[in-house]
Amino acid sequence: MISREQFITVLKNGKVLAYKCKKCGNLQLATTIYCNKCNSQDLESVEVEGKGKVVTYTIQNVAPEEYEKYKPYAWAVVRLDAGFNISGFLPGIDSPKNLPINTRVKIVGYDERGIVLSLDK
Amino acid sequence: MGAGSTKYGKLKESVVELAVNAARDAIKSAKLEPKDVQYGFISNVFGIADNQVHLAPVIMSNLGIPHVPGLTIESACGSGSIAFREAYANVAAGFYDAVLAVGVEKVTHTGTGRSTTLFSYCSDFLYEGGSGASFPGLFASIARAYLTRYKATEEDLAMVAVKNHEHGILNPKAHVQKRITVDDVIKSPVVASPLKFLDCCPFSDGASAVILCSEEFAKKRAADYIEVIGSGRGASPAAVQGREDPTTIPSTRAAAQQAYKQANLTPKDIDFAEVHDCFTIAEMIDMEDLGFFEKGMAAMAVREGLTRLNQGEVTINPSGGLKSKGHPIGATGIGQVVETYEQLLGRAGQRQVKDAEIGMTHNFGATGASCAVHIFRRV
Numbered sequence: 001m002i003s004r005e006q007f008i009t010v011l012k013n014g015k016v017l018a019y020k021c022k023k024c025g026n027l028q029l030a031t032t033i034y035c036n037k038c039n040s041q042d043l044e045s046v047e048v049e050g051k052g053k054v055v056t057y058t059i060q061n062v063a064p065e066e067y068e069k070y071k072p073y074a075w076a077v078v079r080l081d082a083g084f085n086i087s088g089f090l091p092g093i094d095s096p097k098n099l100p101i102n103t104r105v106k107i108v109g110y111d112e113r114g115i116v117l118s119l120d121k
Numbered sequence: 122m123g124a125g126s127t128k129y130g131k132l133k134e135s136v137v138e139l140a141v142n143a144a145r146d147a148i149k150s151a152k153l154e155p156k157d158v159q160y161g162f163i164s165n166v167f168g169i170a171d172n173q174v175h176l177a178p179v180i181m182s183n184l185g186i187p188h189v190p191g192l193t194i195e196s197a198c199g200s201g202s203i204a205f206r207e208a209y210a211n212v213a214a215g216f217y218d219a220v221l222a223v224g225v226e227k228v229t230h231t232g233t234g235r236s237t238t239l240f241s242y243c244s245d246f247l248y249e250g251g252s253g254a255s256f257p258g259l260f261a262s263i264a265r266a267y268l269t270r271y272k273a274t275e276e277d278l279a280m281v282a283v284k285n286h287e288h289g290i291l292n293p294k295a296h297v298q299k300r301i302t303v304d305d306v307i308k309s310p311v312v313a314s315p316l317k318f319l320d321c322c323p324f325s326d327g328a329s330a331v332i333l334c335s336e337e338f339a340k341k342r343a344a345d346y347i348e349v350i351g352s353g354r355g356a357s358p359a360a361v362q363g364r365e366d367p368t369t370i371p372s373t374r375a376a377a378q379q380a381y382k383q384a385n386l387t388p389k390d391i392d393f394a395e396v397h398d399c400f401t402i403a404e405m406i407d408m409e410d411l412g413f414f415e416k417g418m419a420a421m422a423v424r425e426g427l428t429r430l431n432q433g434e435v436t437i438n439p440s441g442g443l444k445s446k447g448h449p450i451g452a453t454g455i456g457q458v459v460e461t462y463e464q465l466l467g468r469a470g471q472r473q474v475k476d477a478e479i480g481m482t483h484n485f486g487a488t489g490a491s492c493a494v495h496i497f498r499r500v
Contacts, residue, residue, distance in 0.1 A: 004247075058258040075254040075262070077362045114248075114252030
């Protein structure tokens, strides 16, 4: 089984550890350990590109206290090109004008801010 | 068969005092003595912020019934309704004749920054709180998806706040008793776009308590009581990213479906509903998921004032809701039942829903990861 540590190591390389279901072909985040479509336990781990587009997001004007120093930033839900969602911290966004829905983004790391995204130009 | 609540707001009492005060009022209103209580279901999330976990035995000891067992239940902002559901299930199963359900929260002393962080622990932390999202932020992302997809505006969201404040003014125990306008909401500081300060419920302290008992016990003791006729539970993927459609909350739909089925009722039969409006967008989505309006039509309903007190088919949040009455998160779900008790017994004063016969409570944890819905009838 994939540990949280392994999952984070892969995020640091801009990729996402996923499980592919050998029974139904579903791809999902490797933090869920049985297939979330058919519930099969027969899964293989694969690395997918941390690239995709913004499904929805917010800009945090009031942030949890540990994040106050990083403002302005957005938190976004991202549809990866691999076909499932992830979320993360997107620095430097101060207005909805700068982040239309469907904007291309990519994972660039994992640090004290969590899963870190950037615009994928 | 009995209900009590402290005022909601920034309170000086400890988490234990708040719980004990609400429990005392509930026991008194049921015309019982503490020793009649056979079990205590306590809902709380952040007791640790007031240096007290393992709340159940401390509360029971302070009620002078240290030998009566209890259980503390944590399901984020949905703790209260979920504790109520467990209490209901235990009485329905015949384990106990009369039990106490008390919800309590004490957080305002920690300040806004710390509270924002504490609440973020209720999310799926790796992906949400631990990547910079606050709770207003998570609901803001839901709001952005909703406003993008449906014919709804930030002004429509503001109307929810205006309506709930109108109701809250009539509730002496409400945290925020202040009339506001759509303009006030729109011009209030942005917390997490598109949600502004006045789209958000306050951080509150407070406690609410009810006594649940078997019908036989209620009849024997001849106290005033209302009847639980439907109870449902639902669950959703813990993170917003796990939802196929972020503009609907699957746990609400599942819990409501079970409760309607058990009660043999439809949304048209509900006279009023206390729903989970932690943010204005939440009330819009709740109204659709509970079946009061078609998907995407809640904005129209709010715009036309259909959910205001005694203005339409169903009054939504006669108490003022989380938005105005306040949201002491462990207490909220039980507080909704207290409001329903008062409404169905005709004791709600100026905010009384006319001829109220059937009431509903809807309360969820986090962004709807866990939910319970109950339906009540006047006896």
